[in-house]
Every structure is written in structure tokens, then in C-alpha cells.
Amino acid sequence: MKTINELRIKRRTLLKGLGVVGLATIAPCSFAEANNNQPLPRVRLKLSDYKTFRSTCAMECLHCNLTAYTYQGKLMKIQATEGFNVKCCLRGMSRTKWVYHDQRITTPLLRVGEKGKAEFKPISWDEALDLIEKNIRETITKYGNEGLFISTHAGNMDSIKNDMGKAFFDYLGGSTKQAGSLCCSAVTAAMIPMLGLRYADTRDTIADSRYILCWGNNPAVTMQAYFKNYNQARKNGARLVVIDPRFNETAAKADEWIPIIPGTDTALALGMIKIIIEENRIDEDFLRAHTGAVYLVDDKQQQVRQDNNDKDSYLVFDLLSGQLARHDTPNIKPALFQNELPDNLGYTTVFEQIYQQAKGWDVKRVSEETDVPVETIVRLARDYSSITPSMIVQNMSGAQRTEHGAYVAASQFYLALLTGNIGKRGAGVCDAGGARQMANFSPIVPPAPNAKKITPIPVAKVGDYIVNDKPHPINFWWIMTMGVMTQLPNTNKVREALKKVPFVVVADNLMSSTALYADLVLPVTTIFEDTSLMAGVRSQYVQLMEKAVEPAGEAKPDYWIFARLAERFGFGEVFNQPIEHYIDACLAGSGITRQMLEKGPVRPVEGDWIPFKDGVFRTSTKKAHLFIEDWQKKNFSPVVAYYQVTESVKGSPELAKKYPLMAVQRKLARSVHSSHGMNEWILEVQRNQPNVLIHPEDAKQRGIKNGEWAITFNDRGEHRAIAVVTTHIKKGVISLDNGWWEQQGGSSSHVTNDQVEHLGTGHCCNSTLVDVRREA
Numbered sequence: 001m002k003t004i005n006e007l008r009i010k011r012r013t014l015l016k017g018l019g020v021v022g023l024a025t026i027a028p029c030s031f032a033e034a035n036n037n038q039p040l041p042r043v044r045l046k047l048s049d050y051k052t053f054r055s056t057c058a059m060e061c062l063h064c065n066l067t068a069y070t071y072q073g074k075l076m077k078i079q080a081t082e083g084f085n086v087k088c089c090l091r092g093m094s095r096t097k098w099v100y101h102d103q104r105i106t107t108p109l110l111r112v113g114e115k116g117k118a119e120f121k122p123i124s125w126d127e128a129l130d131l132i133e134k135n136i137r138e139t140i141t142k143y144g145n146e147g148l149f150i151s152t153h154a155g156n157m158d159s160i161k162n163d164m165g166k167a168f169f170d171y172l173g174g175s176t177k178q179a180g181s182l183c184c185s186a187v188t189a190a191m192i193p194m195l196g197l198r199y200a201d202t203r204d205t206i207a208d209s210r211y212i213l214c215w216g217n218n219p220a221v222t223m224q225a226y227f228k229n230y231n232q233a234r235k236n237g238a239r240l241v242v243i244d245p246r247f248n249e250t251a252a253k254a255d256e257w258i259p260i261i262p263g264t265d266t267a268l269a270l271g272m273i274k275i276i277i278e279e280n281r282i283d284e285d286f287l288r289a290h291t292g293a294v295y296l297v298d299d300k301q302q303q304v305r306q307d308n309n310d311k312d313s314y315l316v317f318d319l320l321s322g323q324l325a326r327h328d329t330p331n332i333k334p335a336l337f338q339n340e341l342p343d344n345l346g347y348t349t350v351f352e353q354i355y356q357q358a359k360g361w362d363v364k365r366v367s368e369e370t371d372v373p374v375e376t377i378v379r380l381a382r383d384y385s386s387i388t389p390s391m392i393v394q395n396m397s398g399a400q401r402t403e404h405g406a407y408v409a410a411s412q413f414y415l416a417l418l419t420g421n422i423g424k425r426g427a428g429v430c431d432a433g434g435a436r437q438m439a440n441f442s443p444i445v446p447p448a449p450n451a452k453k454i455t456p457i458p459v460a461k462v463g464d465y466i467v468n469d470k471p472h473p474i475n476f477w478w479i480m481t482m483g484v485m486t487q488l489p490n491t492n493k494v495r496e497a498l499k500k501v502p503f504v505v506v507a508d509n510l511m512s513s514t515a516l517y518a519d520l521v522l523p524v525t526t527i528f529e530d531t532s533l534m535a536g537v538r539s540q541y542v543q544l545m546e547k548a549v550e551p552a553g554e555a556k557p558d559y560w561i562f563a564r565l566a567e568r569f570g571f572g573e574v575f576n577q578p579i580e581h582y583i584d585a586c587l588a589g590s591g592i593t594r595q596m597l598e599k600g601p602v603r604p605v606e607g608d609w610i611p612f613k614d615g616v617f618r619t620s621t622k623k624a625h626l627f628i629e630d631w632q633k634k635n636f637s638p639v640v641a642y643y644q645v646t647e648s649v650k651g652s653p654e655l656a657k658k659y660p661l662m663a664v665q666r667k668l669a670r671s672v673h674s675s676h677g678m679n680e681w682i683l684e685v686q687r688n689q690p691n692v693l694i695h696p697e698d699a700k701q702r703g704i705k706n707g708e709w710a711i712t713f714n715d716r717g718e719h720r721a722i723a724v725v726t727t728h729i730k731k732g733v734i735s736l737d738n739g740w741w742e743q744q745g746g747s748s749s750h751v752t753n754d755q756v757e758h759l760g761t762g763h764c765c766n767s768t769l770v771d772v773r774r775e776a
Contacts, residue, residue, distance in 0.1 A: 052067055057088070062223065064089070084601065103510050103511050106523055107124075109121065118511060132505060136148065140172070151484055152166065154672075160582055161481065165478070165558060168575065171571050172569060176456060176474065177457075190628075191409065197437060201437070203223070204608040206226070209238050209426035215412060218249055230253075242257050259372075260372055261648075267370055271366030282418045287417070295627060297627065318332040357640060388419075394430070398665065398666075435540055444582040445574050460755065481558075483673065485512075486739060512741065652769065663769070670682050714770045720775065752765040
């Protein structure tokens with residue numbers, strides 16, 4: 001197997017792949033390269049000699065539309081589709097190197113050696129399907145459906161494959177699944193109960209904003225296709241401010257960088273809220289008309305309703321009549337402030353509850369907790385509330401990948417709601433969004449009639465739970481569209497789990513870090529090798545993913561595999577329909593047809609999209625809720641409060657003596673999670689070794705010099721990387737790269753915290769204590 005140091009290309013090869021030299025001269029070289037043959041005679045071809053097909057990058061990215069050029073059945077070049085609203089990046093254009101990668105899995109592989117050693121033998125599809133059927137049946141007989149476990153994630157976000165996999169296991173009678181998400185469970189835990197909709201983006205009107213606060217987020221890398229909108233906003237006079245422990249790529253383009261101690265973002269938000277309330281910088285009219293800030297709360301910390309059987313019958317105090325009234329009664333003026341309520345009423349408002357949480361966070365206390373200067377805190381609060389419209393960009397930020405991330409996300413929505421900076425152009429809390437916020441799409445197959453409810457495994461605890469048979473033993477593990485060995489926290493525990501499970505199936509198209517630990521590896525297609533549909537949560541455009549070339553070797557689409565297995569288990573008719581059947585099923589109710597998509601990508605709505613326009617939210621009351629009773633049921637505050645992160649210098653002082661540095665993760669332009677991690681062109685243009693960013697004072701204490709190999713470590717494991725000694729990282733904090741494969745030395749997830757985020761069942765990778773040493 002090739003190591004990272006063997007993956008090299010010539011500059012001219014790269015330029016040809018990018019289209020810097022013309023299509024007329026790229027064809028012969030690429031055709032020979034794809035077939036590992038000698039170069040063919042150079043032939044002049046016209047553009048009309050090529051066939052074109054359209055698809056989109058399907059992993060968790062922005063799903064830019066791509067056009068593929070093929071000649072004689074071979075993929076020659078990929079470029080950004082002309083006329084699409086954004087241009088694809090090098091990752092999209094270099095997908096030819098993925099399709100024709102020399103580590104493509106082209107046949108089913110059965111493990112013959114030790115797990116992790118990449119010792120496999122080729123077998124036929126019939127043999128592979130026989131083995132899968134046998135192990136599923138044996139597992140159900142011995143352990144019940146609880147013994148089946150399926151892991152899926154964002155390696156492919158099209159609208160067919162993951163849903164097909166989950167549905168197949170439901171039709172078996174159910175399986176153990178993952179709970180939560182590595183990306184955004186904390187945001188979901190805040191946004192759904194507060195606003196009623198997840199994945200609602202403000203990208204269409206970023207250019208209209210006058211103050212953009214990128215909070216723990218780095219859109220110059222993670223929203224690179226749309227960063228043109230940020231640049232336009234700045235040309236229009238907007239101020240761009242970044243809050244992050246690291247001077248990231250967006251901070252390099254911003255007006256101000258505000259470093260902060262990881263895990264303290266909610267304290268900063270509460271300090272800002274205190275200033276905004278006490279200086280009367282709130283939007284009273286918006287709060288009274290469009291939010292639950294006016295709902296009444298009794299002395300038992302329960303929201304007051306007219307009818308306890310009607311969850312939406314919240315009561316308010318009407319200032320016009322001097323009486324209690326339902327919040328949706330016409331022509332009332334609900335009380336917002338405590339001093340507007342009669343002294344003997346015995347209730348407070350939700351707004352008062354919020355203020356009481358913020359009241360104790362004076363600027364001195366906030367500064368001590370966050371290490372943000374007092375004057376900066378005051379300026380942040382005043383600028384955000386006065387330079388309007390203002391926008392907070394948090395996009396599944398690193399700030400919410402902490403133990404109390406749901407409060408981080410909720411505090412940012414509080415700021416927007418309190419100041420009325422939501423539901424209008426240039427305002428809101430920018431988040432990943434797509435076509436599913438604009439239209440209704442349908443399940444691709446009917447719900448399974450007999451799927452039992454099985455206790456899931458929190459995604460951050462997959463390794464720990466499987467090793468310890470929690471909540472039950474796992475005997476069969478299906479992994480698709482997910483690199484569990486690069487993305488799940490506490491990698492050594494994940495490795496132990498992979499070795500423990502008797503039969504692990506990995507469906508992938510390259511010999512990934514996870515595939516090394518499989519008992520059976522199934523070769524699956526990449527984009528341009530099958531037909532599928534993208535109607536998702538990252539792009540506002542619904543896109544038909546066209547098949548351009550035949551799959552490499554015996555690679556098959558995931559949905560083909562589940563169809564063959566379903567036939568063996570007696571429900572083949574649900575899964576073995578033509579792919580067009582499932583595309584049409586998904587599109588049902590959206591107003592979009594497959595025939596429309598054959599002409600190109602379709603956006604469900606016209607004009608600029610403004611989430612929650614005019615203060616109409618997607619909750620059952622159409623109002624934004626600020627008091628979340630579900631949090632209360634988990635014994636947490638129903639309004640935003642600050643909780644100290646456990647794995648932090650202040651939260652675990654004894655552990656911090658051993659591991660005094662806080663580690664945060666960074667996304668890189670070279671990959672999407674671990675996708676493209678072994679793409680030759682990416683490795684040539686981007687760097688091919690992991691880095692660890694460390695402050696000069698922290699490096700000096702440890703004798704670490706810039707450019708040396710260093711080891712980040714804690715009780716969970718170690719991660720090896722090149723030290724970058726820089727003031728672009730806050731003192732006491734280090735930054736680790738996400739996404740490196742085991743074949744490249746291993747992921748930074750070897751050291752990350754596998755604590756489960758309390759309210760959203762998410763990932764706490766940025767609540768991690770470590771130390772760093774020079775490599776011996």
C-alpha cells in the first residue's frame with residue numbers, strides 16, 4: 001500500500017486536470033493514465049467529441065454542481081458547471097483522481113489477516129452477500145436486532161444512499177443506530193425547539209449585512225464557495241469580526257480577531273446580553289409580537305398555560321386590559337418587563353428569567369472567565385446591537401462542539417432575537433442550509449411496518465459503548481459513508497471496538513482507515529459512476545446526479561447492495577425498483593420533477609431566501625421560544641445559562657496539572673472531514689503532513705521549535721504532527737488538524753474527548769485537555 005510520501009504528481013498533470021491546458025490536449029494523457037497504459041498518440045479533439053454529465057460533490061460540503069467531460073467511456077475532466085451560482089473548488093475538480101485512484105476497491109474483499117493489517121483476499125459478490133446474510137441471521141438469532149449496528153454519516157449526503165441503508169435495517173425488524181451527530185447536534189438541540197427549523201441559512205443576504213460576527217466559525221474554509229458574499233459585504237462597508245481561539249483564515253480577512261478560552265462562549269454571550277438589556281438596546285416590539293419572551297413563568301419554574309392539555313396556550317399579561325390572556329389573543333400588548341406585571345401576580349416573564357441569568361455576568365466577571373478584555377466585551381455588545389442589520393455566523397461552529405454546546409448555540413439565537421436581528425435581510429444566525437428548508441420532500445420507501453425501537457448509541461461514545469457492551473452487545477456492524485477511524489473521538493477505543501465486533505462490513509471506494517479494520521470490504525461507486533439525487537441541507541439547489549462512466553471494477557451503488565440483500569430477506573420489492581423510482585418518490589410533494597432536473601439544477605423558490613421572514617418562525621405558535629422545557633426535563637436550565645466545561649483547566653484542575661493545554665480542532669481546505677484525504681492532486685497543492693499550532697510561550701516551555709515533529713498526547717492516545725509555533729493561536733490552547741488517515745500517521749481524534757454533549761447528544765471534541773512534547 002502506498003504511503004503518503006509516495007503520492008506525488010507533476011505540476012503539468014495538475015494543471016491539465018484543472019483545465020489550465022485545453023480539453024483538446026488533456027484527453028490522450030488522461031485516457032492512458034486512467035488505464036495505466038502507455039501514452040496514446042496525441043489527437044486533436046473538438047469539444048463536440050466529448051459527452052458531458054452533471055453531478056455534485058456528495059459529502060458534507062456545499063454541493064457545488066460539477067460538469068464531467070468523458071471520451072470513449074472515460075472520465076477526462078471535471079469543472080464547475082457554467083451558470084451555477086457558485087464555483088467548485090479543487091476538491092471537486094480533482095474527482096477524476098478519486099474515480100481512477102490506484103487504491104480504488106474494485107472487488108469485495110474478505111479479511112484473511114489481522115484487523116488493521118490490510119490483509120484481504122478478493123471474493124465474488126455472491127460470496128459477499130452470502131456472508132452478510134449469514135451473519136445478519138446469526139446475529140438476530142443470538143442477540144436479537146439489538147446486535148445489529150449501522151453507522152452512517154456525511155461521507156455521502158445524497159438523498160438515496162444513507163436513507164436506503166437505514167430503511168433496510170428497519171425492514172429487518174430494527175437495529176441499533178447512532179444518536180446525535182458529530183457536527184451539529186448542539187445546534188439542533190437549540191434551533192429546533194427555539195425556531196422550529198434546522199438548516200436555515202442566511203447566505204443570500206450576507207452582502208446586505210453591516211456587522212458580521214463569525215463566532216467559532218471559519219467560513220473562508222467551510223463556506224468557501226459563498227465567501228464571495230462576505231467579500232461583497234465588506235465592500236459595502238460591513239465590519240467583519242471573528243471570535244475564535246485561533247487566528248483562522250477568516251480572521252485574516254476580518255477587521256478584528258477576538259481570541260477566547262474554549263468552552264467559555266456562553267459566558268461572553270450572557271455578558272453581551274446583560275449590556276444589551278440594561279442599556280435598552282433590545283427590540284421591544286419584536287420581542288412582544290414574535291417571541292415567547294412574554295410568556296409567564298410561575299414560582300415553580302413552569303410556563304403558565306390556559307389549558308395544560310394545549311401546549312400552545314401560553315398565558316401573558318395584557319397591559320391594555322390588565323388581565324391574563326392567551327399569547328395569540330388579537331389586539332393585546334403583552335408585558336415584557338417584570339416591572340410591567342402587578343406586584344401580587346406571582347409570575348415572571350421569560351424575558352425576566354433571561355435577564356436574571358445574564359445579570360450576574362458583569363464585564364469584569366466575563367473577562368476573567370473568557371480572557372476577552374472588558375472594553376472588547378462592551379464594544380461587541382454595542383456594535384452588534386447598533387450597527388444593523390447584524391448577522392452572527394456560527395455554522396456548526398467549533399464553539400458548539402463542547403460539553404454545553406447547545407447553550408452556546410442558543411445564546412447566539414438569543415442575541416439575534418433580543419435585538420430583532422433575524423427574519424430580515426442581512427440579519428439572522430447564518431447556518432448551513434439547503435433545499436429542504438424551502439420545499440417538502442418525501443421518504444424514498446414506506447416506513448418499515450415492524451421495526452422495533454432499540455436504544456441507540458450516542459455517536460461520541462460508539463467506541464466506549466461497543467467495547468463495554470452498552471446498552472447491549474454488538475455482533476454485526478455495517479459502516480457506510482463514515483470514517484469511524486478518523487472522525488469518531490477517542491480513536492484507540494474505536495479501534496478496540498472494531499476489533500471486538502465479530503463481523504464488520506465497510507462499504508467504501510478506497511482502502512480507508514476504517515476499511516483496514518473490516519472483516520468484509522464492499523466496493524461502492526463514487527459520483528459520476530451511478531445515478532442519484534441531491535435534495536439536501538447544504539445546497540439550495542436540487543440536483544440530479546448523473547452517471548457518466550461505468551464503475552471501476554465491480555463497484556456497485558450502495559442502493560444496489562441493499563436491493564440484493566432485501567431480496568434474500570423477503571422484501572426485495574421495496575428496494576429493487578429502478579433508481580428513478582426512488583428519485584421520484586423523494587421529489588414527491590416538492591413541486592420538482594425528475595424531468596425538470598434533467599435540464600439542470602432546480603431551486604425550489606425564486607428570489608433571495610430569508611429564513612423566518614418578518615418574524616414568522618416554524619414552531620407550532622409561529623413564534624420563537626426562549627424557554628425550553630425539554631432542557632428542564634434533563635435537569636438543566638430552561639433558559640440559557642453558563643456551565644463550566646468539565647474537561648478544562650478550571651473544570652478539572654487536577655487533570656490540567658497533567659494536561660495543561662486545551663485542544664481545538666480545525667477544518668482544512670484539503671479535505672472534507674477525511675474525504676479527499678488521499679487525493680493526489682490535493683496532497684500536491686495543499687500540504688501533506690498534519691500540523692499542530694502552538695503559542696511561542698507554550699512551545700518554549702516544552703523546548704519545541706517551529707517545524708519540528710511534536711506529539712500531542714493525553715490518557716486517550718497520541719497524535720503526531722509538525723509544530724507551527726505562532727501567535728495565531730491563543731496561549732494555553734493548541735489547534736489540531738482534522739481528517740488525517742491512519743496511513744498518514746493517524747487522526748487528531750486519537751486524543752479527543754468522547755464526552756456526550758448534554759442537551760444535543762453531540763460531540764465534545766473541543767472540550768479536550770492535552771500536553772505536547774518534542775518527538776524523541
